[in-house]
Amino acid sequence: MSRIVISGASGDLGRRVTRLLLEADPGIELALVTRTPEKLADRAAQGVTVMKGDYRDRESLDAAYSGAETLLLISGLNLGRRISEHRNAIAAAQQAGIRHIVYTSVGGGEQPNNPALSAKDHKTTEQDLRSSGIAYTLLRNHLYAEIVSNVWIAPATASGRLEMATGQGSLAPVAKGDVARSAAAVLRDPERHASGAYEITGPELLSMQDIVRIGSEVHGVPITYVPQTGEQRLAFFDSVGLPRTYDPAMPPSPDGHMWASDELVSADLAVAGGYQALLTQHVKQITGRDPEPLRSVMERVKSVPYDQIDDAV
Numbered sequence: 001m002s003r004i005v006i007s008g009a010s011g012d013l014g015r016r017v018t019r020l021l022l023e024a025d026p027g028i029e030l031a032l033v034t035r036t037p038e039k040l041a042d043r044a045a046q047g048v049t050v051m052k053g054d055y056r057d058r059e060s061l062d063a064a065y066s067g068a069e070t071l072l073l074i075s076g077l078n079l080g081r082r083i084s085e086h087r088n089a090i091a092a093a094q095q096a097g098i099r100h101i102v103y104t105s106v107g108g109g110e111q112p113n114n115p116a117l118s119a120k121d122h123k124t125t126e127q128d129l130r131s132s133g134i135a136y137t138l139l140r141n142h143l144y145a146e147i148v149s150n151v152w153i154a155p156a157t158a159s160g161r162l163e164m165a166t167g168q169g170s171l172a173p174v175a176k177g178d179v180a181r182s183a184a185a186v187l188r189d190p191e192r193h194a195s196g197a198y199e200i201t202g203p204e205l206l207s208m209q210d211i212v213r214i215g216s217e218v219h220g221v222p223i224t225y226v227p228q229t230g231e232q233r234l235a236f237f238d239s240v241g242l243p244r245t246y247d248p249a250m251p252p253s254p255d256g257h258m259w260a261s262d263e264l265v266s267a268d269l270a271v272a273g274g275y276q277a278l279l280t281q282h283v284k285q286i287t288g289r290d291p292e293p294l295r296s297v298m299e300r301v302k303s304v305p306y307d308q309i310d311d312a313v
């Protein structure tokens with residue numbers, strides 16, 4: 001197998017995919033690309049190639065992607081601005097002669113009128129990939145089950161109320177381990193997945209009532225779902241000091257992530273509008289394994305801060 005580049009390799013998904021690929025084939029040729037190579041000092045010490053590459057700096061990507069055949073393009077975090085960042089990555093891949101790009105998109109992202117701000121970015125990048133002339137696979141990753149567990153439910157145990165603008169929508173949260181296993185399997189055999197657009201979901205379509213019931217049982221605390229309007233949620237986020245719009249310079253939230261309220265509320269409204277109500281067998285088809293149910297994820301990670309969840313699962 002020829003060289004695989006993982007771009008966005010220092011993040012949680014990148015680390016998981018790297019581990020899975022090395023476990024499957026210790027001799028695999030990898031290049032790990034990140035803005036912060038020091039975060040991957042452990043891998044560099046093991047002899048894995050680690051390169052500096054910033055989606056905003058095309059030249060850095062040209063150098064980092066050179067000599068590779070397959071690219072895992074892990075989507076960036078700069079809402080709105082990442083469209084041009086991903087274009088830099090695609091242009092660098094063309095320059096480097098990369099033959100296949102595997103892209104981490106968002107669940108339901110291609111549906112017209114999806115209000116989720118992140119979906120607009122991903123839809124544009126999907127279109128850019130289709131017209132790039134490079135073979136591609138789209139992994140439309142649904143909401144991480146770890147976010148439902150540790151960002152939605154765990155904080156709601158204090159008040160017993162889960163207040164969101166998700167209406168009566170439903171969703172199929174997927175464990176990060178299953179997202180990573182799917183990506184690693186596609187990277188090991190990209191030709192088999194050429195032009196594939198997979199909805200990477202968990203094993204169950206859950207209503208908000210289902211989610212609070214599971215949360216109540218796992219935590220042993222009654223939690224009620226209290227639907228809110230988008231305006232009520234924006235006002236709440238304002239009251240706790242969350243910025244309305246994403247800014248790369250903003251401080252991370254206590255869970256270590258950089259959340260902006262317009263993106264969070266638009267994601268809620270996408271659930272309310274039914275844009276996340278998709279359930280597929282794609283994880284099983286790609287990996288041969290049944291995806292992990294939300295209850296199991298929650299039992300495993302419920303007492304760990306979101307940014308400290310063990311990535312070895």
Ligand SMILES: NC(=O)c1ccc[n+]([C@@H]2O[C@H](COP(=O)([O-])OP(=O)(O)OC[C@H]3O[C@@H](n4cnc5c(N)ncnc54)[C@H](OP(=O)(O)O)[C@@H]3O)[C@@H](O)[C@H]2O)c1
Binds near residue numbers: 037
């Ligand atoms: N499905 C979901 O529920 C969900 C939730 C959150 C995010 N996401 C998306 O899925 C992606 C992977 O998730 P994750 O959990 O691995 O996120 P993560 O842990 O926050 O990692 C994000 C990665 O993107 C890299 N990155 C950010 N901006 C970059 C830039 N300008 N140039 C190069 N690299 C950049 C970061 O690396 P450096 O900072 O070291 O460069 C990091 O490796 C995220 O980036 C986001 O687009 C999905």
